[in-house]
Amino acid sequence: MFLAEGLDDGRGWLPVVMVISVLALAVAGWLTSYVLKQDTGTAQMQVISNAIKQGAEAFLKRQYQTITLWSAVLAVVIFLGYYFGKGDAGLAWHTTVAFILGAICSGLAGFSGMFVSIRANIRTASAARTSLNKALQIALRGGAVTGLSVVALSLLGVGALFYLFGGLDNPKEVPFQIVGFGFGASFVALFAQLGGGIYTKAADVGADLVGKVEAGIPEDDPRNPAVIADLVGDNVGDCAGRGADLFESTAAENIGAMILGVVLFQHYGLKGILFPLVARAFGIIASIVGLMIVKTGEDEDPMHALNRGFYVTTLLAMAGFYVAVNQLLGNNLWFFAAGVVGIVTSFLFVFITQYYTEYRFRPVRSIAEASRTGAATNIITGFAVGLECTALPVITISVALLLSYYFGLKAQPGGGLFGTAIATMGMLSTAAYILAMDTFGPITDNAGGIIEMSGQPEDVRARTDRLDSVGNTTKALTKGYAIGSAALAAFLLFSAYMDEVSNLTKQAFHVVNIGDVPVFVGALLGAMLVFLFSALAIKAVGKAAYSVINEVRRQFKENPGIMAGTSQPDYGTCVDIVTRGALKAMVVPALLAVSAPVIVGVVFKNVRFEGSSPLAGAEAVAAFLMVGTITGILMATLMNNGGGAWDNAKKFIETGQYGGKRSDAHKAAVVGDTVGDPFKDTAGPSLHVLIKLLSTITLVAAPLFI
């Protein structure tokens, strides 16, 4: 009765969201205990698994120390900036607390995901000795812990802040006060993705170059001193990094959509503002059901099983979306249509990513063919494929933006931008499932490594190989999905920024005129930032990899027993070298990303020309943000898909094409794969985070530009 009344005026929907989120965390806890109950295999397997666990935990501990330090510095800067800059103590406290909570939740999501995945790997490996289905379920449920924690923590954090800051009574102001949460999440995500991405690829490139190419030993061979560092990298990069990435996506986009809901307050009241949270909460339920029904036969392609779960999740999410529109947006079916646009967009992105990264199709085959004439033509062709593969995603996003904008306008005059926000909500409603599939990747990758290193029989290895290959596909698809949702959400975040500026100045700000010289210069600098940031990320990998290579060479040289198999290599030193290298290298690009938009805003606020607008600073930053985002989307797509295509061109040759393994074509393809590694696992994913960090930092720093 009380709830029903609350649902009518909107207030009751916040507890609904919170309860669903807590339930999702409970499910995550149950899944954790399910995973931990499983068999942990032989003693030899445990030795390897423990080495991975120790390495990952040591890295995470040191990484979080660095992040905590920088977050504390930034929290002080934010507080002082708002306190003295805006002279508003209440807003200063709110923004700072929101920032800290965002940073903590993000760290928690990354940590809990990795906590499970470094324990699920050995259990998956052990289960693979008897049953493919069992192994699949353990890996996926381990991944689901990340997926559910990320989405639920983001909803809980945003919902709690909204409630605590008095959002139920003051719903038009409070969404602007929780932008700090999004910035905190992005800030931690940037460090997590950069640090993890540098770690994973420095270890991988280092291990491959000396192991496969120079010493001629296979991947995951226990004689390679960098092999444990490589396996640790899968966890800290793909698992902790991607988790933080998607945590900040969901956080930033929820907040942005709530801000857009403020614009429609006269029509939908509190319900319009809470709609994004409710739609996301229904999406969690859909994801839980989808995850629980996944089951594979011993002879089935495990990808089919994952796809079945995804279809169920999508259908349920669509139904949930309908209910949310029906209950909160006056059953306005144009809004539902906008949500469907988002869901269809996510399907198209998955398909396009497959086309450009799987060897069933022309692009990857062309790279494999070019490998016959050597590494140079392999690289040239792969780079061309990477450049080319940006076209279809951009066209898809363009159509989706225009369509959802159109549907929004149809639904409600002036609701065009809210339409694009709803499309983003639609696209992200399956986020928990997608993220579970993504974390499935490093778990099966690790399981394969453990099986390989502990010398299990061939048929067990065949099982983990099948799971590992599915994991590679799901990792690629998630990256396509992440960049697609970032692109679709970009506009929503720009608008939130512009609304924030309007809100602060109490004057309309809806024009970003790049026909104006200073604004154009802002745009030019935004695009340049993406290039420079990518350069720093890639260079960091090169530098860290270089030190790993030297260490492995040193061990091979000083201890010939390693290659003979009579003595154990020193895994710990390699882990240590990569950890130090990655943490050192992540600071400069992260600080560049954080400071660049602030510098641009402050400089252009003060560089004034005759007749320039009083909002010139805010406008230059908007152009910086928008064109930086455009360039970032293109560059990230190039890096992700180009890297994936190189990887699979090598795998295609390994199936026996063009001479198969050990042929000259294969050697050329290994070069391409190695070049693609920092593209697809360091720079590309870090650019996702960069794009959203630019949005959240401009939201938080907006008072400085006006």
Place this chain on the structure above:
Amino acid sequence: MFLAEGLDDGRGWLPVVMVISVLALAVAGWLTSYVLKQDTGTAQMQVISNAIKQGAEAFLKRQYQTITLWSAVLAVVIFLGYYFGKGDAGLAWHTTVAFILGAICSGLAGFSGMFVSIRANIRTASAARTSLNKALQIALRGGAVTGLSVVALSLLGVGALFYLFGGLDNPKEVPFQIVGFGFGASFVALFAQLGGGIYTKAADVGADLVGKVEAGIPEDDPRNPAVIADLVGDNVGDCAGRGADLFESTAAENIGAMILGVVLFQHYGLKGILFPLVARAFGIIASIVGLMIVKTGEDEDPMHALNRGFYVTTLLAMAGFYVAVNQLLGNNLWFFAAGVVGIVTSFLFVFITQYYTEYRFRPVRSIAEASRTGAATNIITGFAVGLECTALPVITISVALLLSYYFGLKAQPGGGLFGTAIATMGMLSTAAYILAMDTFGPITDNAGGIIEMSGQPEDVRARTDRLDSVGNTTKALTKGYAIGSAALAAFLLFSAYMDEVSNLTKQAFHVVNIGDVPVFVGALLGAMLVFLFSALAIKAVGKAAYSVINEVRRQFKENPGIMAGTSQPDYGTCVDIVTRGALKAMVVPALLAVSAPVIVGVVFKNVRFEGSSPLAGAEAVAAFLMVGTITGILMATLMNNGGGAWDNAKKFIETGQYGGKRSDAHKAAVVGDTVGDPFKDTAGPSLHVLIKLLSTITLVAAPLFI
């Protein structure tokens, strides 16, 4: 007396420009006869030179056939579009005639430059047998023919059209009627640069991969069947291609600046409109003097000699600029200051390009060092350097744009954009000298090839090697200069487009709001076009190179006498294969570039939303153009400098570093060099042209968008 009066009211300055241009052509004719009078060396040298000449002429003939065909089609489209679309027969004729004249002049400039350079190569080689100074002078004067023809033909064409269309009596309308000239020039330049760029790198990559890497024979070895195709490529790519590129730059920027002059008509009248032509004409005189004084001692670094000429040219050009400001712009020294900004910018670009592409500095050395761990780390590091090297040029351009805008506003209220135009004029006032230095590159490269292939003694080879190495530097500098001037000119061309739209609709158009969804989508598509276009250009090289490689392998296999040196390879087939491949491959990217902005404009004119502006189509195109330009500048810089850095990292190792020639590091560096080839000589330079083509086509097609 009559002239003095004409100079007072501005009318007399047009004849001054025309006379200077005709004189410059006369000097070019005299230089041609000077070159042709020189000794043509031994019979063996002539055999090689004739093979190059035949290959280059055959390519140019077939290329011009293709270009003529497409130009004719486009001329009809333009005429019909203006005739039926605008219903203005006079404007239709004017635009079509201007287009055709622009295309013809551009073709003529490319042809005359190449005519001399394929004759100067052997004469430079012959002179190198006795005197370094003589060889330097022949090569530079051969290059000067291109430089002078390009700038003079551009001034003559624009000046003649302005006069014929009645510009002296109707100066506020006529600049808009000659935009077709710029588009004709860009259109031909795109084909010339793409076709030539694909040709030169397909031949180079093909020759290197099979010759150097597989067969282990040195560069320019006569046993390599692709060696003549490679030498032909230097002429058709660097010489004819770059000539057409800079022709369209000078044409488009002259016209754009004249259009901006219209805005200031009330202050400076006809003089403001003719100022760009006069400043450029004075620049020609400065360049002629600079070119004639170049002289080197036998033991001097020839680069110093070229630099002396450049300093003299710059000083004289600055003096000429001062006179032009004094005579035509009321001696307004703020405008002179804007011009100085442009000249300083060109110096900074030259310095930055050197820093990133010469092995005296850190970036190239880091690539060389990374080659020690193989091709993969060489590529990763080189790519990172390419990404990083975009930062300083962008910052330089940003400061130059803001400063010249500020000086323009100081000079005249509302004159900010004219200030940026004047900075562009300043930067381009030395264009003829720079272009001469650029064409010097392929001439000395060819001369070196002829010396090598005809087995001249070591000391002669040392002389041509010194000239060739200077040629490599000047080629890199010209590319930096070309992209810098394109970036500085970009804003001038955007403004011309916006003025054109205002002029056509008689309503103010000065806002391009990328905060509006359709406009943002236009921007997104513009950035994407750059990626897709680069992909097509690079793929074309890969495809054409692949066929060359197969042909060379076939010849080596079927005729073992070639490697033994007992029988002659079949050079002609290789030349033929590359010609066909390059011409076929250039059509798709060229048509994409021409059609994309038109499609965007027409679609967005018709996709209308509630409350969208009546100029929505024109606005989306403006965003497409601006963000496409931004992305193009960055991508071109990445490709040009990255490619140059890879090239010189290889050269650095060849000086004996890291094991020198034939070491593993050297092999890795050769891979990097090969990857960089299509970047720096095909995709990069084609992007310069693309950027300006987008500007000129939007100018011409503007009536379709409104």
